[in-house]
Amino acid sequence: MPKYPKAPIIEVVFEMFFQPKKWDLTIPGLLWSRIQHDFPTTRPLPRTGFVMGPGGLSVRTENSDVTQFLSEGGNCLTQLGNGMLTVNRLAPYESWEEFYPKIALVLSAYYELNGIEKITRLGFRYINKINRQGKQGIENVSQVLKLHPTYPPELGENFITINSVNEFLGESENERLIIQTNTLKPDSDGEAPILLDISYVNIAPTFVSKEDVNDWLVLAHEKASNAFEAVITEDYKKEIK
DSSP states (O other): OTTOTTOOEEEEEEEEEEEESOOOTTHHHHHHHHHTTTOOEEEEEEEEEEEEETTEEEEEEEEEEEEEEEOTTSSEEEEEETTEEEEEEESSOOOHHHHHHHHHHHHHHHHHHTOEEEEEEEEEEEEEEEOOBSOSSHHHHHTTBSOOOOOOGGGOSOOOOOEEEEEEEOSSTTEEEEEEEEEOOOOTTSBOOEEEEEEEEESSOSOOOHHHHHHHHHHHHHHHHHHHHHHBOHHHHHHHO
């Protein structure tokens, strides 16, 4: 969303779930050898679980089967597991023109290395955190978003939080535009953040080629960007320009 220099994006995510042609523990290292110029640091993704022992319940952290590859500075990363590949861009998000080549690089490297039997899900997400002064409530949300719930005045003013999920049919019967809105607990500075998570997903892709995935990704980015434009108010657009 480059037309909004102050857009509240905290993370942009491309995710693909699939059945690989093969999988073993050498695959992450082989992928890294192809992308390490852009992602020079690699590490296992920690996994935290609860273990019951003689002293009671305790927390244990161990390495998962997911490997992360991080850019210099760590604000762009790739995650690879058995049947899962993501490319994430954390704030500050510069532009689609800067992020898309990173995704294309990772996809090309993986397809050259291993290949895919079947794709089970594709997703593209814009995760936004909108900081607002004041208490949680419809009035605060409606100042920035046109998509929000309404409730009858008989319920009173003791409003606590919004957890809203809206799904819209996409370009095909397998595609969905999903818009989630959550109000977060006010912080010590008086901010009452609003989380706006916009996803475009294909829940049952009928294609497997790298070229088709790239084409779908361009479509998904356009759909998510247009949704952001549609749901924010004119006043908020002026704030983030």
